[in-house]
Amino acid sequence: MQRVLVKISYHGGQFLGFQIQNQGRTVQGYFEKILKRMHKHDVRIHPSSRTDRGVHALEQYFHFDTKLNISPSQWQYAMNRALPQDIYVHEVTFIDEDFHCRYDCVGKSYRYAIYQAPHRNPFQAQLKTYLADDLDIEKMNQAAEQFLGTHDFTSFCSQKTEVESKERTIYESRVIRTEEGLDFIISGSGFLYNMVRVIMAFLIEVGRGKRSASDVIQLLEAKDRNLVPHTAPAEGLYLEKIYLSADELVKKFGENITIHQKKSL
Amino acid sequence: MQRVLVKISYHGGQFLGFQIQNQGRTVQGYFEKILKRMHKHDVRIHPSSRTDRGVHALEQYFHFDTKLNISPSQWQYAMNRALPQDIYVHEVTFIDEDFHCRYDCVGKSYRYAIYQAPHRNPFQAQLKTYLADDLDIEKMNQAAEQFLGTHDFTSFCSQKTEVESKERTIYESRVIRTEEGLDFIISGSGFLYNMVRVIMAFLIEVGRGKRSASDVIQLLEAKDRNLVPHTAPAEGLYLEKIYLSADELVKKFGENITIHQKKSL
Numbered sequence: 001m002q003r004v005l006v007k008i009s010y011h012g013g014q015f016l017g018f019q020i021q022n023q024g025r026t027v028q029g030y031f032e033k034i035l036k037r038m039h040k041h042d043v044r045i046h047p048s049s050r051t052d053r054g055v056h057a058l059e060q061y062f063h064f065d066t067k068l069n070i071s072p073s074q075w076q077y078a079m080n081r082a083l084p085q086d087i088y089v090h091e092v093t094f095i096d097e098d099f100h101c102r103y104d105c106v107g108k109s110y111r112y113a114i115y116q117a118p119h120r121n122p123f124q125a126q127l128k129t130y131l132a133d134d135l136d137i138e139k140m141n142q143a144a145e146q147f148l149g150t151h152d153f154t155s156f157c158s159q160k161t162e163v164e165s166k167e168r169t170i171y172e173s174r175v176i177r178t179e180e181g182l183d184f185i186i187s188g189s190g191f192l193y194n195m196v197r198v199i200m201a202f203l204i205e206v207g208r209g210k211r212s213a214s215d216v217i218q219l220l221e222a223k224d225r226n227l228v229p230h231t232a233p234a235e236g237l238y239l240e241k242i243y244l245s246a247d248e249l250v251k252k253f254g255e256n257i258t259i260h261q262k263k264s265l
Numbered sequence: 266m267q268r269v270l271v272k273i274s275y276h277g278g279q280f281l282g283f284q285i286q287n288q289g290r291t292v293q294g295y296f297e298k299i300l301k302r303m304h305k306h307d308v309r310i311h312p313s314s315r316t317d318r319g320v321h322a323l324e325q326y327f328h329f330d331t332k333l334n335i336s337p338s339q340w341q342y343a344m345n346r347a348l349p350q351d352i353y354v355h356e357v358t359f360i361d362e363d364f365h366c367r368y369d370c371v372g373k374s375y376r377y378a379i380y381q382a383p384h385r386n387p388f389q390a391q392l393k394t395y396l397a398d399d400l401d402i403e404k405m406n407q408a409a410e411q412f413l414g415t416h417d418f419t420s421f422c423s424q425k426t427e428v429e430s431k432e433r434t435i436y437e438s439r440v441i442r443t444e445e446g447l448d449f450i451i452s453g454s455g456f457l458y459n460m461v462r463v464i465m466a467f468l469i470e471v472g473r474g475k476r477s478a479s480d481v482i483q484l485l486e487a488k489d490r491n492l493v494p495h496t497a498p499a500e501g502l503y504l505e506k507i508y509l510s511a512d513e514l515v516k517k518f519g520e521n522i523t524i525h526q527k528k529s530l
Contacts, residue, residue, distance in 0.1 A: 011387045014279075056388070085390035122276045123321070125350040127388070 005095045011086040012056040013126030048105040048242045054234030063101045107243035109187040116181040129236030135207030140175040143206040146216035147173045154223035157192035171253040189260035201230035270360045276351040277321040278391030313370040313507045319499030328366045372508035374452040381446040394501030400472030405440040408471040411481035412438045419488035422457035436518040454525035466495035
């Protein structure tokens, strides 16, 4: 048996999400259909992260096990040939059988892209979120910084979140000006359901002067989802990077960070 | 009765085309639905051009007649509020009742966008056509120039074309290098069904060294669609500009051009 690691990206606009469903386009659905055809039996893929309907991935990983005698470059070629235009396989590698895409994922980065203009641009549809407002980026950035470190994120996730611990560590959280508007970049040990989109909606409120950076600690401590009722739309959200080892994470964010190893739980 | 001229753009990726159909997303369908709701009766819109499934419009016009007492800026606001993200109304103006978007259209420009890269980019899906090949742009440009002037375009349109005359005048036809690949720009008095996509497919063959610029005149004279069997995909095609008066056309392409006035036919 060979474990195969696949690095992909996809435009989320036309997908119901990563996870396979009974009907409709999903990223998992396309890969499992291709693998079934090649193996003549069902093959399950295991992603590092599941993205929601409309959310993009610049970098995403999954693994699967195979008995087929196919080289990594042949896997890449075969998959790309069969995939639709909005998914692309960047790299295929063979990995040890004790590696698991989900449990070895120690961190992720997301980017949320907003464009600002006097007029909506139909060619940005499903790629960036449109906001006509004048936003105070400096204030947004001050608020973004408040999320750094380890916190319970109950106030900043969907009520549908079903996990034991809502504690996560944020390594990077900042708002930067771009040519077309602004991007919010957030990296952490993991993210709760809708967490990036809820934080983004809150930061937009800060940019509009309706909330302030000093509210963040209080909101985190309250652990009450009703205090932050909005969720920014999916279209501007990109899964940007997956960290598959503590080394990679330390290299990027320094030696003093708290690393959550899911395997050791 | 007031005739209203509407300038729009749209991302064609998720439309079955401009023209309304019994089922599915169409640009005309969205506007007529909005107008019906506002008027409480059916209102027909008349576009300058009809675009096919997947074809984009950077600039497109249509007109309709109304008895409602609504200002141009109110029309624009009401439509943009009700439209999906992939259509946008740029401008609304009142025009004379003897103006007709289709019959007063004396010229159009199209742009066909190709991106070239070692890897397919899923975020260009439905926006540009991907070609990994190394294309000879100079040769493509030489071939593109051969289409200038007035010709019968039977060899360069779909067999489904049903019009009396297949003679059209081309004012501009050139291939330019872009940051990501190349664009083909063509302007003319009018275009037959699939004409730009058939010419584009031919120019790609030229860029690959399989056809040459000197073939063009012969192919045009043959008036046989079977000689140019390919059609480039819709996704790279943009309706870029509509010329609604001879003045505009002369201003852009000079006084010596042949102008086809549909009204006088």
